Amino acid sequence: MAFTLEQLRGFVTVADELHFGRAAARLQMTQPPLSRQIQKLERTIGAQLLERDNRSVTLTPAGTAFLTEARRLLALAEAAPGLARRVSSGSAGLLRISFTAASAFGGLGALLNALSGRLPDVELVLSERVTRDQVAALRNEEIDLGMGRPPVDAEVFDSRLLSREAVLVALPAGHRLLVAGRPLTAADLAGEPVIMHSPLEARYFYDLVVRLVDLDHQNVVHTVSQILTMLWLVEAGRGLAFVPASARRLGIAGVGFAELAVPADMPADPVELHLIWRHDARNPALWSALRVLDDTSAASHDA
Incomplete structure (x- = not known):
């Protein structure tokens, strides 16, 4: 048999007052049912919590230890309904966000600042994944929101353009093309x-680089998946690389950057980063986060 919140409140009140009569008055009940509550609680726990005689009430060592946990349980019970309401409304809870490595030195920080500023009771849990793995994690409901690259399956996912940026040519410092x-x-x-x-x-x-530049693939000396790895190889003099403009923020001293001519039929800033989520997502915190990001985007456009 488990103890009840009513029994816990009775015990804590008696522990505060160290007097059954005063405790009963605070609880707006008579003393005999309060005494029975404490006795039932002690039987359930299997330990004596209070020493009582006609003149005084004191806590036993077991009672002193149990009092701390009883207060904690009552506090949790009192907070639980409010927490449930906040989670249901999306103002509290957990939001699992996955991002590509390149977005980590691009728009990730600003996005997290916007969310934590407006939704301080939503815990943001981060994971780094390539877009393909983000899509799989969204399908499996392992994450709530992705920061990845288009396109996505419109029958399953919604997406929103988060940012655009140019493609730059990363070259070893001192390369002749840096002064073109x-x-x-x-x-x-x-x-x-x-x-x-x-x-x-x-x-x-x-695919983007192949559309931008007619490359002779015989000149490809290395094939890698991460922007940072590319830049370290450029710094080592292994060759040039095509990277998003935000890669400049990595500040690798031995690497310079040059603009890349973009074909007339393509936008000047062709690198797109999208927010991606499921149509049928059930996490209220996701919808709150999207509203915050809508507001942030609108404010930046009005500024």
Whole structure:
């Protein structure tokens, strides 16, 4: 048999007053049923909590230890309904966000600041995944919100453009092309060794670069999936790489950046980062987060 919250309240009140009569008055009850509550509680626990005689009431060592836990349980019980209401409304709870490595040095920080500022009682749990793995995690309901690259299956997911940025050419410091003074063309890059995006692990960037530049794949010396790895290879003089403009923020001293000429039929800032979530997501905190990000986006456009 488990003890009840009523028994806990009775015990805590008696422990505060150290007097059954005063405790009963505080609880707006008579003394005999309060005494029976405490006796039932002691039988359930299997330990004596109070020493009582005609003149005084004192806590036993077991009672002193139990009092701390009893207060904690009562506090949790009192807070639980409010917490449930806040979780139901989306103002509290847990939001699991996954992001690509490139977005970590792009828009991730601003997004987290906006959410934590407006939803302080929502715990943000982060994980790094490539877009393909984000989509799988969203399907399996392992995460609530992704920060990844298009396209996505519109029958299952909603998405929203979060940011756009240019593609830059990363070159070893001192490279002759860094002083060209203009956007670089495919002709400028002919014959240069290239560190290329993996067509499997970084398919979005691979397809984008192929559309931007007519590359001779015989010049590809390394194929990798992470922007940071590319830049370290550039710094080592292994070749040039095509990276999003936010990669500049990584501040690798031995790497310089040049603009890339973009074909007329493509936007000047072709790298897109999207928020991605399930149509049928059940986490109220997700919908609250999306409203916050809507407001933040609207405010930035009005500024």
